[in-house]
Amino acid sequence: VADVAATIEQLLGADAVFRGDPRPYLSDETETRNLVGTCDAVVRPDSPAAVATLVAWAYEHDVPIVARGGGTGYAGGAVPRGGIVVSLERLDRIRSFDPLVWRMHVDAGVTTERVRRTARESGLYFPPDPGAGEQSHIGGNIATNAGGPHAFKYGTTGAWVTGLEAVVPPGEIVRFGGPIRKDVASYDLRSLLVGSEGTLAIVTGAWLRLVPAPEASQSIVAFYANAAAGVEAIETVLGSGLLVAALEYVDAGALAAAPPPFAPGQGEAFAVLVDVDGSAAEVEQLRLAVLEVLADNARVLHAPDGASEQAAVWRWREGMTAGVTALRGGKVSEDIVVPLDRLREAIERTVEIGEAHGLPACSWGHAGDGNLHSTFMIDRTDGLDVERAERAAEALFALAVELGGSISGEHGTGLVKSGHLEQFLPGRGAELHRSVKSIFDPKNLLNPGKKQ
Numbered sequence: 001v002a003d004v005a006a007t008i009e010q011l012l013g014a015d016a017v018f019r020g021d022p023r024p025y026l027s028d029e030t031e032t033r034n035l036v037g038t039c040d041a042v043v044r045p046d047s048p049a050a051v052a053t054l055v056a057w058a059y060e061h062d063v064p065i066v067a068r069g070g071g072t073g074y075a076g077g078a079v080p081r082g083g084i085v086v087s088l089e090r091l092d093r094i095r096s097f098d099p100l101v102w103r104m105h106v107d108a109g110v111t112t113e114r115v116r117r118t119a120r121e122s123g124l125y126f127p128p129d130p131g132a133g134e135q136s137h138i139g140g141n142i143a144t145n146a147g148g149p150h151a152f153k154y155g156t157t158g159a160w161v162t163g164l165e166a167v168v169p170p171g172e173i174v175r176f177g178g179p180i181r182k183d184v185a186s187y188d189l190r191s192l193l194v195g196s197e198g199t200l201a202i203v204t205g206a207w208l209r210l211v212p213a214p215e216a217s218q219s220i221v222a223f224y225a226n227a228a229a230g231v232e233a234i235e236t237v238l239g240s241g242l243l244v245a246a247l248e249y250v251d252a253g254a255l256a257a258a259p260p261p262f263a264p265g266q267g268e269a270f271a272v273l274v275d276v277d278g279s280a281a282e283v284e285q286l287r288l289a290v291l292e293v294l295a296d297n298a299r300v301l302h303a304p305d306g307a308s309e310q311a312a313v314w315r316w317r318e319g320m321t322a323g324v325t326a327l328r329g330g331k332v333s334e335d336i337v338v339p340l341d342r343l344r345e346a347i348e349r350t351v352e353i354g355e356a357h358g359l360p361a362c363s364w365g366h367a368g369d370g371n372l373h374s375t376f377m378i379d380r381t382d383g384l385d386v387e388r389a390e391r392a393a394e395a396l397f398a399l400a401v402e403l404g405g406s407i408s409g410e411h412g413t414g415l416v417k418s419g420h421l422e423q424f425l426p427g428r429g430a431e432l433h434r435s436v437k438s439i440f441d442p443k444n445l446l447n448p449g450k451k452q
């Protein structure tokens with residue numbers, strides 16, 4: 001097709017095609033590792049029917065389509081390699097909110113924080129909390145099955161989605177599940193779309209499950225002399241059967257790059273951050289039990305009382321990515337996941353892999369889920385550094401598999417792990433994975449090259 005944008009304008013109306021500078025639609029958070037794509041048109045449909053018309057047209061003319069949410073992904077999933085970028089940003093309605101039955105029905109382009117805020121205003125809670133909530137969309141969270149710190153207690157996005165509306169090739173709207181809390185009539189196609197990174201369908205709407213908001217929460221940070229002592233504390237929290245809401249860690253390299261201190265302890269080599277929530281009485285009981293466990297071997301214990309001091313703890317934690325990026329101007333950050341009893345090994349070997357490739361390395365992440373943000377710090381303008389980091393990332397994926405884990409616990413395969421999936425899913429497993437793709441998308445036009 002000679003002029004994709006002009007043709008789509010005729011099909012969907014002039015306001016559906018974005019005619020400004022396309023650059024904001026060509027990258028995601030992997031820009032810190034120099035990933036920027038190209039496209040023939042950026043389209044912003046304003047209804048599921050318009051998405052269906054677009055997919056039908058693209059299917060007829062063999063044009064690839066890349067769905068885009070808030071562009072906060074860390075795997076290059078939304079980075080296009082030509083074709084059409086379909087931004088869901090204009091599908092931003094809360095279709096209905098029924099607080100009395102703990103339910104919300106939303107367009108895919110509603111932001112994570114808007115869902116969380118709307119729920120909170122009625123005393124309800126939508127737990128999934130991936131970091132960039134003001135930007136990320138529910139559709140993007142579903143497409144990556146996003147987690148976040150509180151996934152330890154509450155599970156990832158998929159656990160909160162009871163139904164999906166999506167456009168599938170060659171251009172039809174389908175619905176899997178709905179405003180129902182259980183559904184075992186068919187194969188679980190809803191779950192199949194969760195985490196499918198825009199390679200099987202374009203999500204246009206979702207029914208979300210909510211719970212009453214916890215009455216209270218408290219945060220505690222403990223600092224340790226080394227990873228061994230810190231991981232032992234994490235294992236003791238788990239082994240004591242304390243169901244905390246979040247169980248996070250920060251290693252020495254990340255601590256050194258972290259934003260300005262909120263408390264003493266910044267000079268230490270390992271931090272464990274715990275959140276507890278529940279009724280006021282439960283929180284008090286859990287907090288005391290966790291403090292007792294963490295105090296063993298801790299060099300510094302910080303258990304703030306006030307809401308603003310607790311918010312400061314989470315601001316510090318959320319600033320980790322920016323702090324680590326600032327150290328050398330860029331980073332290659334992966335999200336491997338390992339069995340809980342291999343966490344310490346994964347943390348220590350991340351640093352060793354960095355050393356072996358001549359790069360400073362660090363990690364932080366969701367200890368309770370065995371999910372590391374293993375990171376190699378790079379100078380983005382130095383081609384050699386970028387190349388070294390890509391090789392280090394490959395060694396990291398091999399490590400994850402060796403330890404019985406997976407190459408991605410949160411961000412997906414996207415572009416950055418393209419080609420690595422079979423390392424984790426060999427043989428017949430990989431064959432079935434490819435078959436699923438070809439049934440949904442026989443022409444391989446939905447986000448080609450990703451999730452493989």
Ligand SMILES: Cc1cc2nc3c(=O)[nH]c(=O)nc-3n(C[C@H](O)[C@H](O)[C@H](O)COP(=O)(O)OP(=O)(O)OC[C@H]3O[C@@H](n4cnc5c(N)ncnc54)[C@H](O)[C@@H]3O)c2cc1C
Binds near residue numbers: 139141149411450
């Ligand atoms: C500071 C920061 C902290 C983060 N912390 C976490 C974290 O704790 N846990 C976590 O899991 N992630 C985290 N992330 C990663 C990211 O926020 C999540 O993956 C997020 O859910 C992606 O949503 P998005 O709307 O930005 O998607 P995008 O980046 O736009 O897209 C991501 C993928 O989903 C596909 N997609 C997007 N919308 C749709 C749709 N409607 N239909 C079909 N496919 C679609 C895209 O094609 C792409 O493959 C963090 C990111 C940042 C910047």
